[in-house]
Amino acid sequence: MNYKDLADLIFPDAKEISYYEEKYPERNLPEGAVVSRFAPSPTGFMHIGGLYQALVAKEMTKKTNGVFFLRVEDTDQKREVENGVTDIVNSLKDFDMAPDEGMISDTEEIGNYGPYKQSLRKEIYQAYAKYLLEQGKAYPCFCTSDEVEEIRKKQEAAKIRPGYYGIWAKCRNLTVEEAVEKIKNGENYIIRFKSPGREDRKIKHHDIIKGNVDFPENDQDIVIIKADGLPTYHFAHAIDDHLMRTTHVIRSDEWLSSIPLHLQLFHELGFKAPKYAHISPIMKNDNGNKRKLSKRKDPEAAVSYYKEEGIPVNAVKEYLLNIANSTFENWRRANPDKDMDEFDFQLNKMSVSGALFDMVKLLDIGKTVISKMTAEEVYENALNWAKEYDNELYEMLQDKEYSLRVFGIERGNKKPRKDIAKWSDVKNSIIYMYDNKFLDNDISYEYAKISDKEEVNKLLKSYIEEYFDINDDKDKWFGKIKDLAEKNGYAREVKEFKANPEKYPGHVGDVSTVIRVALTGRQNTPDMYEIMEVLGKDSVIKRLNKAIN
Numbered sequence: 001m002n003y004k005d006l007a008d009l010i011f012p013d014a015k016e017i018s019y020y021e022e023k024y025p026e027r028n029l030p031e032g033a034v035v036s037r038f039a040p041s042p043t044g045f046m047h048i049g050g051l052y053q054a055l056v057a058k059e060m061t062k063k064t065n066g067v068f069f070l071r072v073e074d075t076d077q078k079r080e081v082e083n084g085v086t087d088i089v090n091s092l093k094d095f096d097m098a099p100d101e102g103m104i105s106d107t108e109e110i111g112n113y114g115p116y117k118q119s120l121r122k123e124i125y126q127a128y129a130k131y132l133l134e135q136g137k138a139y140p141c142f143c144t145s146d147e148v149e150e151i152r153k154k155q156e157a158a159k160i161r162p163g164y165y166g167i168w169a170k171c172r173n174l175t176v177e178e179a180v181e182k183i184k185n186g187e188n189y190i191i192r193f194k195s196p197g198r199e200d201r202k203i204k205h206h207d208i209i210k211g212n213v214d215f216p217e218n219d220q221d222i223v224i225i226k227a228d229g230l231p232t233y234h235f236a237h238a239i240d241d242h243l244m245r246t247t248h249v250i251r252s253d254e255w256l257s258s259i260p261l262h263l264q265l266f267h268e269l270g271f272k273a274p275k276y277a278h279i280s281p282i283m284k285n286d287n288g289n290k291r292k293l294s295k296r297k298d299p300e301a302a303v304s305y306y307k308e309e310g311i312p313v314n315a316v317k318e319y320l321l322n323i324a325n326s327t328f329e330n331w332r333r334a335n336p337d338k339d340m341d342e343f344d345f346q347l348n349k350m351s352v353s354g355a356l357f358d359m360v361k362l363l364d365i366g367k368t369v370i371s372k373m374t375a376e377e378v379y380e381n382a383l384n385w386a387k388e389y390d391n392e393l394y395e396m397l398q399d400k401e402y403s404l405r406v407f408g409i410e411r412g413n414k415k416p417r418k419d420i421a422k423w424s425d426v427k428n429s430i431i432y433m434y435d436n437k438f439l440d441n442d443i444s445y446e447y448a449k450i451s452d453k454e455e456v457n458k459l460l461k462s463y464i465e466e467y468f469d470i471n472d473d474k475d476k477w478f479g480k481i482k483d484l485a486e487k488n489g490y491a492r493e494v495k496e497f498k499a500n501p502e503k504y505p506g507h508v509g510d511v512s513t514v515i516r517v518a519l520t521g522r523q524n525t526p527d528m529y530e531i532m533e534v535l536g537k538d539s540v541i542k543r544l545n546k547a548i549n
Helices: 003-010 017-023 048-063 084-094 122-134 145-157 176-184 233-243 253-269 303-309 313-324 327-334 359-371 375-389 391-396 400-407 423-433 453-467 474-487 494-499 508-520 528-535 537-548
Strands: 035-038 067-070 101-103 138-141 190-193 202-207 211-216 223-225 248-252 275-279 283-286 289-292
Touching: 003 122, 003 176, 017 122, 035 048, 035 248, 048 067, 048 084, 048 248, 048 275, 048 303, 048 313, 067 084, 084 101, 084 303, 122 138, 122 190, 122 223, 122 233, 122 253, 138 176, 202 253, 202 275, 211 253, 223 233, 233 253, 248 253, 253 275, 303 423, 313 327, 313 359, 375 391, 375 400, 375 423, 391 423, 400 423, 400 528, 423 528, 453 474, 453 508, 453 537, 474 508, 474 528, 508 528, 508 537, 528 537
Parallel strands: 035 067, 067 101, 248 275
Antiparallel strands: 138 190, 190 223, 202 211, 283 289
């Protein structure tokens, strides 16, 4: 008996690998085109680190007219969560990162290199496992989990490297006849890779991000096909990336130590290995210590958090590009109005150590992104977010024409307003503009410098009776506020007050703050003239009278 007989006994129905090599030919793409993938496991919610990896892969493929595909690595079916695939697909869609190829829902896919779910590729993995068995590069292992555990305990007691290798690989040297007899006797088995490696030899490898690294060769006889007939991650990824014609594997740096094994698998299978780029994780500052963003401790670790908070998609993507390439910030400063897709993203300029996550910076980017939107864009985004997350805001926005005028305040000018960082800020930033929310509720008026109630009332009454005219243009309107200030003993100009502070109880700015607080309940708002224009005469009078009363 020979290796082929053993392979035929284990996988009698497996096709020749030539069938798959022909079925999935080299891709017809331009020179230098990157083919890369996002290949998550549906074992929990989508992590921001996953979105970060997907963005980097998508950027590289887009830039080179390549292909970005979504492969779902669901061979660990015990840990799979309900709707895991749907969550991954929707997260990519929500952030405008839908794949060119691969899974587009839990059950649907597009592209000619599928199936894109590993659990549906069982026969492909078995064909390549059979090929390795035929070459004597793999073997059936009959060790029970108790026996493997016993080996591990002995290794620990002897203070030597744990694993299934060398003299510890009990089934490695079984003859074909012994293996066949055990199989025919109904003994359970898995398939292991027969590693040709030696731990005392080194491999040198160039990682696109980490640079030159060297490792001991892999000498572990890892499991390639489990008892359920499905492959392990290591084996599946090598076959998938070969057949899907992946040129660049962009993944988390927790996999960097697997490089010796993965390159060895590619070599023994007769494949050309892809280029690898290992991305450092996104870190968090925790009382002066750096740690990975944690699914358990940090709400911002979940991609769903950004949608729930209403942080604009482009703000999140710009922030992640900022983390990915430190040159992005300067580029954005020099090109404030360019589409981020025009940025020349470079894999080899990514940080070797993990970038710190900075929510303040992300929200600052959010403010800038929203400040550049038209009133119509702000309205549509806020309405869509509110429909899902805030009934009160959704009701407020039903009067589209009025809401557009509210969002139009201080928009489209040289220095647009930057008071909204995320859609969940919208309600608080505009609620005072809606009479049914303002006039029907108790307002706590905090008037700043001029706070004496009698003085406030005197100024407001005087403004209503002598100076207020909704038809005034902006210059005339502000001239009248200066007149009001001067008539009541306040400095007409701020510089007059600064020159002689003892001469006046305050200046025109303090007087306009009284009117602002009476109109809005706030000391800081966008342009007051524009606010009054949007509110209209009746609303302004009612609000000033409410403050007086």
